[in-house]
Amino acid sequence: MITVTVCVGSSCHIKGVREIIRRFNDFLVAEGLEDRVELKGSFCMERCGEGINWKINDEDFSSSCVEEGFETFRKKVLGFLNEKTDKRPDEGPTQGRI
């Protein structure tokens, strides 16, 4: 599960965060990824001057407009998910032997 957190503070709201959330959500539903990607809202991320602010897990993103934000989201989310599915079973955490 990856977590996408979108700032819903007033500055990001003015820049179009409602539309970006709708686009993110529509994409997750269309791709059947709702159970693998959690979409959350956040108070001001204190990066108001940088654009529409959001993050994937702990990685910060600032988007200049809805379209650019959506394209970044689409590529990054698919990248994160492919990264996880590319791992071989033996790459998981080491388990102790009895």
Ligand code: FES
């Ligand atoms: S309102 Fe979004 S970073 Fe401040």
